[in-house]
Amino acid sequence: MASIRKERGAWWRFDPVRLLLRAGLAVALVLAGLLTLASIDANWRFAHLEAAAPARVFSAPFVLSDRVAVVREDLFERLARLGYRKIDGHPSMPGEYSVRFRALEIFLNAFNYPTGRVEAVPVRVKIGFGRIGRIENLSSGEDLERALIEPEPLGTLSGSVREERLAVSIDDLPKHLLDAVVAVEDRRFYRHSGIDPRALARALFANVKSGEVVQGGSTITQQLAKNLYPSGERTLTRKLWETLAALSLEALHSKSEILERYLNQIYMAQRGPTSIIGVGAASGHYFGKDARYLDLPEAALVAGLIQSPGRYHPYRHPREALERRNLVLRLMRDEGFITEPQYDEAREAPLSLRPEPAADARQAPYFIDFVAQQLQDQGLRDPASRLGIRVFTTLDPLLQSRADKAVDASLKQYERAYRQLRPLPGGEIQGAFVALNPSDGSILAMVGGRNYGRSQFNRITQAHRQPGSAFKPFVYLAGFQKAQDERMPLFTAATVLDDSPLEMEVSGQPWAPQNFDQEYRGPVSARQALALSLNVPTIRAAETIGLRDIVRMARRCGIESPLQPVPSIALGTFEVVPLEMVSAFTTIATLGTRAWPRAIIAVVDDSGKVMEVPTHPPQEAATPQASYLTLDLMRDVVRYGTGAAIWSYGVEGEFAGKTGTTDEGRDAWFVGFTPDFLGLAWVGFDNNRPLRLGGSALALPIWAQVARGAGIDRGRRWEMPSGIVEEEVDSTTGLRATARCPDSTPEIFIEGTEPPECDQHQGGFESWATRIMNWFRH
Secondary structure, eight states, X not given: OHHHHHHHHHHTSOOHHHHHHHHHHHHHHHHHHHHHHHHHHHHHHHHHOOOSOSSEEEOOOEEEETTXXXXXXXXXXXXXXXXOEEOSSOOOSTTEXXXXXTEEEEEEOOEEETTEEEOOEEEEEEEETTEEEEEEETTTOOBOSEEEEOOOEEEEOSSSOOEEEOOOOGGGSOHHHHHHHHHHXXXXXXXXXXXXXXXXXXXXXXXXXXXXXXXXXXXXXXXXXXXXXXXXXXXXXXHHHHHHHHHHHHHHSOHHHHHHHHHTTSEEEEETTEEEEHHHHHHHHHHSSOGGGOOHHHHHHHHHHSSOTTTTOTTTOHHHHHHHHHHHHHHHHHTTSSOHHHHHHHHTXXXXXXXXXXXXXXXXXXXXXHHHHHHHXXXXXXXXXXXXXXXXXXXXXXXXXXXXXXXXXXXXXXHHHOGXXXXXXXXXXXXXXXXXXXXXXXXEEXXXXXXXXXXXXXXXXXXXXXXXXXXXXXXXXXXXXXXXXXXXXXXXXXXXXXXXXXOEEETTEEEOOOOTTSOOOEEEEHHHHHHTTOHHHHHHHHHHHOHHHHHHHHHHHTOOSOOOOSGGGGGTOSOBOHHHHHHHTHHHHTTSEEOOOBOEEEEEOTTSOEEOOOOOOOEEOSOHHHHHHHHHHHHHHHHTSTTGGGGGGTOOSOOEEEEEEOGGGSEEEEEEEOSSOEEEEEEEOTTOOOOOSOHHHHHHHHHHHHHHTTTOXXXXXXXXXXXXXXXXXXXXXXSBOOTTOSOEEEEEEEXXXXXXXXXXXXXXXXXXXXXXXXXXXX
8 A cells, every 4th residue: 555655646746857848848839839820821911912003093105206296395394204314414224314406315114004015215206396206216226106105103093092002023123122122121131031139139239339220120021021910019929920920931932032022012102191112113203213223322222211211201301311321332332242332333322313203192183083983884893992903094194284283273363363253151163174185085184173182073074064155066067067968058157147136935935145245246147156156146046057956966976964955055055064065076176076085095904914995986976068167167266256365375276166154154164176186174163153254264264274285286287178168258148249249258168058149239330349448458
């Protein structure tokens, strides 16, 4: 029995070694379990760590091709907006340009277009007499048919993500950028296994010695692991978990994979509400170039910013940024990445930054909202959440910038000049502008209001307003088209209309329309009635033409809003959307072909696949002859009519246009166009408060200011189509003049619609004397 008790006592005897072994085994099992869990979690997060940018929107590229009209100063501004740097010598790096005698040398940046990647190339662009001449590839010496200045990033689609990213491959990055990052962030990166105790001690010593934080103790892998868990408090448990994650990343991924993902994830800058993430986006933000073309000083600055982009902000703290860059260069020299001469040369280089980008990362916000809606209408649900997609649009960013400024400056001027336009509790005066290429409907600029921050309501695409007299050209177009179809002089530019008081019954109620100036001129020609925007003659013309024919013509041209065949339609009393209004004028500007408004050129998903974008083919809405005749009348609007003030703003070229004003001046419009440019300006109050001013006073100045800076080809002219003939007509009757008519004037007609000869004059001495006097007068 004693022996048994002794054995039992030996069994329960305390053995510290055995206990420690058991505890150690338990801890090892727990750590192994934690490491396994951390490995699974970290590597799942690593695999799904989004390197792609949010859904981004780009402008159209600027096309350089032979004989294209260009203003040199505009070209300089386009390059500056993209971050190109002007240098004295020949450009040697992408993103540089120089000015030569009658030529520019531009080292164009590489860019991934929907049709494929175009590599960086130096070109010489000869410019003479306002046009582009020869374009030469400076690398090969061959002539180019065209070259593209890359699109501008307009911003991201509306959504919760406010980031700018540009994923880069480590194989595309210059070695000195990788060396700079390793030198300043983790010099033993290629030798440790995720954590580096020696780096912690070295960083502590270096920071104490310098009196500032010059090195961090965390490895690049640890910093990447920290980015895998962006939210939550910085607790000891959290840091332990990140350490385990770093070890697991090193065990399962190569150094190149880790470094590439790190360089695509680090925070580099802040531009207004948008974070600049990764070295790819940072290169464009600070230097206006692709990261692959960063030189040694630029790479050192980018690497130096990683630790504290705010503290070393090169625009706000250039001295601190320069010192930080030079510190990175010194560390690179100490690590043997660069030689002493390279260090000395790079240290003397200036920062050479692009002009600081605007704080508001989204250009053309009304347009971007419109693009997002178009994508949804085309079946792409919630486009803002589609990370990595790139949307290429038709927008001209320089024209957009000038339109924004013209609307804002003009409205502020009106508020100062006119008491009735000053803000009241009901709201402030608003303005909007849109420009199209009439040949294909491409939207070149869109300003939906004076301040997007205060009102996101897009008055170009969402407002319903009465067009007033801006609708009148479609009345005349319908008349010319009907006359051509019937091959009769039913209605022509020479048709005499009675401008005298008019009373008529509409829907059982008396109606007495008046001219805007409340004056009457007696008999006037259709040409004069449109040029002077006379209401009463236009209503009489509409009655002659047929109200249903006018509705049908407006529909064919693209006005889809409700219209009724009543006399007041001739005065634009039915509300329309400004975008459909401007698109309807493409029919006249193109001599008969309607073009649908178009904002999206292509959509590319995150895999590089180009997604199909539905398009509307152009559609014939009127004959070239009827359209040309209407166009010719609209040229008189700006020659001597209600739109003649455009010339006082310095616009040059051949224009046609039409003012528009509604009752009490609640809406002010101006539509003007050339063969290549079509613009519409609108001014009014959202609550329909009267302006008591017309389109020529409020909308025309905005249009003219934009058109003056639109780079319009002043040499472009409309060609008269076949089937147009010219005849002398009697000024009082609109009939073909004979030798007996005392006064005649030339007029154009659609062949087959010429009026008959005048038979209302008997000739004689008085007739001949009048003709001679009129000859001298003209």
